[in-house]
Amino acid sequence: MILSGERTTATAATTVLAIGITVVLVGVLTSDPARAAGGACLTITALTLIALRLIRTWITDTAAERSRIQDAIRAADIERMRYLAAQSALGVERDRMRRDAEEATRHSSKQIKAEHARLREQFEEERAALISETFEAAFSMLTTGRLMDSLAHTHGRAIIPFPIEPARTHGRDISRP
Numbered sequence: 001m002i003l004s005g006e007r008t009t010a011t012a013a014t015t016v017l018a019i020g021i022t023v024v025l026v027g028v029l030t031s032d033p034a035r036a037a038g039g040a041c042l043t044i045t046a047l048t049l050i051a052l053r054l055i056r057t058w059i060t061d062t063a064a065e066r067s068r069i070q071d072a073i074r075a076a077d078i079e080r081m082r083y084l085a086a087q088s089a090l091g092v093e094r095d096r097m098r099r100d101a102e103e104a105t106r107h108s109s110k111q112i113k114a115e116h117a118r119l120r121e122q123f124e125e126e127r128a129a130l131i132s133e134t135f136e137a138a139f140s141m142l143t144t145g146r147l148m149d150s151l152a153h154t155h156g157r158a159i160i161p162f163p164i165e166p167a168r169t170h171g172r173d174i175s176r177p
Contacts, residue, residue, distance in 0.1 A: 009053050017046035 023039025026032075 006053060006057065009049065013046050013049040013053065016042055016049070020044075020046055 020039050020042030023042060024036050025039070027034070027036030027039050
């Protein structure tokens, strides 16, 4: 892409080049070395100007770099979209796992409560059976007299009774400690 300043420079350089070559040819045909040398100087100046313009264009032409930057930006946008999609999928998966864990906790809690109730009921049944058996055995021992016999026979051991405290009398005749 040639800008207007560059276009002017290119036009001027081409014109000077054409004039310089013409002056060199006229100088050679007329055998005038000064004119040929002047034409050669104009030609060298024009070629230098053209070379400098080409170098400047080569240095300042950023079309390839801009194209690479656009490709890099496109690739970065694609990667960002992939990242956002993966992050969104991860959030959905995390929410699903949390819901599953909460459901499993509720289910386990219900199972534990049911098991606790079942064990409590079993314990109460066994306890009631033991109490019933104990009362039946005690009643049976009382009716047969074995309970009194077992209390009467201590087999050589003395039963020590609890000490009985004498009753205190409250009145004026008791001194204070």
